[in-house]
Structure formats: structure tokens, C-alpha cells
Amino acid sequence: MARILTGIQSSGRPHLGNILGAIKPAIDLSLLPGNDSFLFIADLHSLTSLRDGNTRRDYVRAIASTWLAFGLDTSRTTFWRQSRVPEHTELAWYLNCFTPVPMLENATSFKDKSEKLTAEAGSNAASAINAGLFTYPVLQAADILLYDAEVIPVGKDQRQHIEMTRDIAGALNRSVGADILVLPEARIDERLMVIPGIDGKKMSKSYNNYIDIFLPENELYKVIKKIKSDSTALEDPKNPDTDITFQLYSLLASDEQIREMRGLYEAGGFGYGSAKKAFYELIVQKYATERERFTFYMTNNDELERELRTGEEKARAVASQTIARVREKLGFN
Template sequence: MGKKIFSGVQPTGNLHLGNYLGAIKNFVDLNNDPDNDCIFCVVDLHAITVKQDPKELKNNIRETVATFIASGIDPKKSIIFNQSGVAAHSEGAWILSCVARMGWLNRMTQFKEKAGKDKEKASVGLYSYPVLMAADILLYDATHVPVGDDQKQHLELCRDIAQKFNNDFDQDNFLQVPEPLIQKEFSRIMSLKDGSKKMSKSELSDLSRINLTDDRDAIENKIKKAKTDPLPMPSSVEELNERLEARNLLGIYSSLNNSTLQSTVDNFSGKNFSEFKNQLSDLLVKKIEPISLEIKKLLNDRPYLDKILLEGVEKANSIASKKIDRIKEILGF
């Protein structure tokens, strides 16, 4: 039996290699499996938990759709839509926030990290964000959700909310309790300037990341300048625990090449870093440059991107609105 898969990406603009290897490359594989029903959501409601420039947000929504398609997600096989286009997400989030418990949300570590020291100034939306994420998933009876380390806790909360709703209203499996899909052999992608920090668009230096819109020259320049250490290429995976930048670059190579970290270390053991960097650059250009060119082409065709979103919203709405109507019946509305 096939999987029903739901996943979302925030439209923050400037998607980078970390987003691609951490999520989008996996989405493409899931989309290509004929047994799967996939829904990929541009989570624009999540994006406004921090203040956004309205014009930029509109452009970033389109850019995220362009990135999905350029990377190989077929809008004929999968539903691609933006969250704010389907009212059931907001309605579902309110209803489920009355099922979720404060104690559950207080345990969410991501809020503590994002809100920082002055959490009194954080938006209520940033705090209750995981409840909206639960609504996103549960409205589509998703059986599986691809998650990274930073979202595992949110999926656990989603499962708790589903089980509590089913128990409270004596509904046997009415809200499907989803399973996590964890990528095997995936290295978390870190900054090219600091192997202890996650690759991020918010880091000031553009040299810290490979953007999915970078051309060949930019990719080659960034890898040439990527931080390494003075030691020769490692001969064992254990060595990498102390060598964060080397671990990151070897992890990127392994993820792009669909190989294990062990086999990549074995392959380059004894060679010098410049030779490895040349091969890494070639691999990145081969994989990323076609995506970059296609993103730029698609961004010049706004009517096409808007049509994809409109069709996706209609398909998503036809599923989610039925679920929310049934939820309202169960509640007694």
C-alpha cells in the first residue's frame, strides 16, 4: 500500500543547498515513486510568525514553487499549493489548539531557540506554530511526513493531538496518526565558513552557502574558499568528529553522490584537499547548475507559476474542506 505524504517548505527566499539536500531532493524521490500520493505545501502562514515584507513574500512563494519544479517535482503527479489559499488550515489550527495542551507546547525546544532570551516579545504565532503544523498534516490523512531533526518534536506533538482528538470524541482513527520519514545516510549541511553552524540564508556572508540560484562561477568560487583545516584528507569517519569543516564537505559530496560517508572517506583518503574540492565543485555544478537555470527560466513565467498554485489550491481545498466539515460535525457545530 502506498504512502500519503505531506510536507511543507517556508517561502523565505534564496533556498540553498541545505534546503535541497535536507528536504527537496528527498521530495523528488518520493514524488517519483508511483505508489506515493504527495502533497507539497508552501507554508506561507508559518512564514508570517516573523514579520515579512509583503512584496518579498509574494515573490518568495513563487520562487519556492519554481524551486520545487526545477528540482524535479512534477505538479501533475503531486499537489503543490500555498497554505494560505486553503482556509481549512487556519480553521483546523484553531480547533486543534483547543485540543493541544499548554504543557505540550511549553516543551517545544524550537520555540525557545527561535524566541531567544526575550521570549515575551515573540509572536503568539511563533509559540503555537506546531499546532498549525499539526493541522497541515492531519487535514490530508497523511500517513508519513518527511522530517529533519529540528521537526521531530513537532511531529510527536502532531501525533499526540491526533490521538487526543480521537479519544476525546470517541473517533476510532478519524485523525490519522502519521509516521516520520527519516532520511538515511544524510549529513546535516553546515556553513561553508563554520562547520559548527547550520547553512542558513540569514548568515551575512554569501560565501557561507550554495544558493540554488548560483551559477557555475559562484559555486566554484565558494567551494575554493570553503573553510578546511591544514591536515591531509581524513582516513577514517571517526577522525571527522574533530574536523567539522572536512566532515561537512565530505557529507555534501556523499549526499549529492548518493554514497555513504564511509565510501567517500575511503575514496579520497590520502589525496589532497584541492583535488577533493575540484571534484566536489564538479559534482555541485553538475547537480545544481541545471536547477539554477530552470529556476531563473520559471521565474520569468509568473502566469505559469500562479496557474500551478491555483490548480494546487483547488485540489488541496477539495480534500481539506471535506475533512474540516467532518471535524465540525464531530464537534457539534
């Protein structure tokens, strides 16, 4: 059917929003007959904001362990660390030389992040924005084009990056007079869930409002108890549709469980504390196997490395073919 590529940054441990919005859908897509899935950990991208090497290694291990815990079949997919395939950075340099500066200046993500960094830096604003952040879309384009990816599942906020990838690839193709790079198509799932965080905003590491389902049970419960709720008295009926705990519970629960929980809310005499406890218990029960697998991979680094290195060999086999085509046309062979 298609060659599909998905990447996830190593800027933190995966949270419930990442799992429901990206990881699970990507794994489901990889299992469809005929799909050829390439799934990678974008650890090079994280260097624009994360400088500590030990922290990055921990995050990479946690991300890899999460994919494997949720059933990623590495015999059917190519799964690797971006930094272990040097062709990513080689192609990024070639693409840089075909990328107009105004295109990068107009990137919405760059403008948003640079404005935020400048505001936070105050008197050090001039040095707050690094060149890696500016050329981020070019490395992202290299990630995609290196594997002849045809379909890129993304959220609406990433549509521009795919358009930029197509523009950059098209410029190089026209320059060499041959279609040596495949122009990818964005797949925007309009039904993609926006997962609320514990404060009601979109769940994000940036907002520090996320739920890490792999935390030890007592730590996980502490996070769940911080979910924002209103001041409706215990004995009064409550509106489940405006409550964050109910919204999160509904994402994981069965239809029957949702009906029962809605009835408890609307009947009164049921407090938000009880709802949070039920949500916590649901996470622990629903993801018992995944939590066990995650712990296995996090504590068995040799097994985790074996899975990643196998994928990195497969990734390099494909990447080297693309680089060979580009080098030949650009006169580097």
C-alpha cells in the first residue's frame, strides 16, 4: 500500500498523549497488510533544546521501551535511532544548499519557538536562538526523503513541514534533472484526538501537565490526584462532559464503564476524588502488560540495544541507496 514514516523526538519520556495520539496509531498502521513502516527516534532534533547527554540517553531508552511495550513488531517495521544513521546529517547538508532562507524564516514552528525563547531569555535574547532550531525543517526533510517515504501521518501543525519537504526535494530534483527524491504526502487525520492534560490544556511536556503511565503506582496516583476539577459539592450532581477526569477516563474505558461512570456523576454523592481513583485504577489495569514490558526493556539494556541495532542496520541499508543517488547526481561519487 505505502511506505510510511513516523518520528518522535527524544525530548522527554512519552506520556499518555503521545501514546494515544501517535504511538498506538502508528503501530496499528504498521500492522495493515502491505504497509512498509519506518519508525524512528529523532534524537538529533532534541539537541536544539536538550544539551545533557545522560538525560538524552535516558529519554531515548524510555521512548524505545514504550514503542516495544505497546507491541511494535520489529520484524515487520524498521525501528531505529536517527543519530545512529549518519546519512541523516549528510542528506541534511545537501538539502540545506537547496533551501531558501526565507522559507525557513517563515516556518510557523520556528517563529513560535524563537518568540518564546527570546521572551524567556530577556537580556540574552540575541543568543537564545541556535542555528539548529532554524534549520530544523531541513533535517526533518532529510529524515523523510532519506527513506523514500510516501505517506507521513502528522497533525495539522506539521502540515507546513511536509510542504517544505516537498518544496526542497522538488528543488533538488529540478536542479539535477531527475526525480531522485520521492515527494511525500501528508496524512492528516482530522479525527485525531486532542488529549487533555491534568489542567485541561493539550497534554504536553511543554506545559508540564502530562500523565506518565509508566510511573511507579504511588507516583502515578499523585499525578492523577492533581487533575483540575471544579468546586461542585460531593452530594451534588456533576456534569461529566465538562470534567477533565471524566474526559480522560472516557479515552481508556469501555462503553459500559463510561455509562456507569456518567451515571455516578449525574446521580450525585460521587466526588471527584473517587473519579480520579477510578481513573488511576483503570490505567493500572488497562496497561498492566505494557507497564511490565516497559520495565523489562528499561532494566534489560542489552535486549533493548539488540532491537535498536537490528533496526539501524535495516535503516542504513535503505538510507545508503538514497545517498548514493544524491551523491552521484551532485558529483560527489
